[in-house]
Amino acid sequence: MVTEPEIREVPASGERPRAAVVRDALGVGVAVGLSGFAFGVTAAGAGISTLQACVLSLLVFTGASQFALVGALAAGGNPFTAAAGAFFLGTRNAFYGLRLSQLLKLPRALRPLAAHWVIDETTAVALAQPDRKSARLGFTVTGLTLYVLWNLTTLLGALGAEAIGDTRAWGLDAAGPAVFLALLAPMLKTSTERAVAALALVLGLGFLPVLPAGVPVLIAALAAPVVLWMKGRRP
Amino acid sequence: MNVWIAIGLTVVGCYAVKLAGLLVPAGALERPLVRRLAALLPVALLAALTAQQTFSTGSALVVDARAAGLAAAGLALLLRAPFLVVVAAAVVVTAGVRALGG
Numbered sequence: 001m002v003t004e005p006e007i008r009e010v011p012a013s014g015e016r017p018r019a020a021v022v023r024d025a026l027g028v029g030v031a032v033g034l035s036g037f038a039f040g041v042t043a044a045g046a047g048i049s050t051l052q053a054c055v056l057s058l059l060v061f062t063g064a065s066q067f068a069l070v071g072a073l074a075a076g077g078n079p080f081t082a083a084a085g086a087f088f089l090g091t092r093n094a095f096y097g098l099r100l101s102q103l104l105k106l107p108r109a110l111r112p113l114a115a116h117w118v119i120d121e122t123t124a125v126a127l128a129q130p131d132r133k134s135a136r137l138g139f140t141v142t143g144l145t146l147y148v149l150w151n152l153t154t155l156l157g158a159l160g161a162e163a164i165g166d167t168r169a170w171g172l173d174a175a176g177p178a179v180f181l182a183l184l185a186p187m188l189k190t191s192t193e194r195a196v197a198a199l200a201l202v203l204g205l206g207f208l209p210v211l212p213a214g215v216p217v218l219i220a221a222l223a224a225p226v227v228l229w230m231k232g233r234r235p
Numbered sequence: 236m237n238v239w240i241a242i243g244l245t246v247v248g249c250y251a252v253k254l255a256g257l258l259v260p261a262g263a264l265e266r267p268l269v270r271r272l273a274a275l276l277p278v279a280l281l282a283a284l285t286a287q288q289t290f291s292t293g294s295a296l297v298v299d300a301r302a303a304g305l306a307a308a309g310l311a312l313l314l315r316a317p318f319l320v321v322v323a324a325a326v327v328v329t330a331g332v333r334a335l336g337g
């Protein structure tokens with residue numbers, strides 16, 4: 001399980017029970033899928049039409065990029081810089097894809113379809129599984145649940161934005177970071193991972209005030225090679 | 236129209252990077268360094284995103300009710316709460332602190 005990796009029940013065969021994988025995947029898919037509501041509300045608050053918000057959730061389907069795009073448009077950014085910020089945030093999905101292509105070993109014909117679901121949450125659930133079969137199941141169930149709910153709640157959020165009033169008063173802007181933290185926590189197993197996270201945090205916050213939206217997060221990604229390089233130098 | 240241009244570019248760009256990751260030849264990934272790097276990159280990106288979404292508004296660094304919400308989420312994680320409870324804790328505490336004027 002993403003949030004409880006240690007108490008995973010692994011039978012003698014080394015495979016996880018399907019029910020356990022599905023339960024984990026549904027947990028993540030439902031929790032994160034519901035936060036599409038926050039996106040719908042945020043988009044509507046930024047002056048994005050309901051149709052545009054729904055097209056973003058249907059065809060972009062990577063939350064951080066969607067929030068970044070809507071935020072940049074609301075702040076008056078031109079379409080090219082706004083899209084660049086969203087694109088930079090989305091490039092992390094390429095690295096998730098690198099891991100997943102090894103782990104899932106999907107047939108070539110299926111890859112263009114599966115690619116649309118390569119995001120933080122599906123990657124985290126798939127990586128948390130001990131074998132390929134469980135990883136494929138976890139990826140599929142998380143992807144499907146999250147995709148359906150994310151789009152449904154985007155629509156509801158956009159339509160209901162006026163009824164709900166101030167989204168910040170409801171604390172919905174804290175859902176995103178809480179989701180990221182819950183996905184990150186089980187990955188912090190060794191001192192190397194903790195060092196990467198700490199350095200990324202400093203870089204991400206340090207460059208935020210001085211560089212365009214989306215760029216600091218890419219610079220923070222450099223924490224991974226930097227920490228590896230420093231470990232390599234240590235005797 | 237500007238919004239649709241931005242949406243179109245984002246749709247194409249974000250899908251292209253997702254697909255690129257999956258289509259890189261497996262041989263390129265068998266080097267231990269590449270594997271290690273690919274495993275550590277999500278850690279770096281998630282840490283940066285968590286920090287940025289908690290402690291910034293636009294390009295300004297701020298500490299507000301979201302910090303309390305994230306602390307609540309962290310506590311829930313330590314107590315091994317389910318995923319939904321972790322997110323709910325962050326939302327409820329953030330809303331609560333704001334209601335109290337924080």
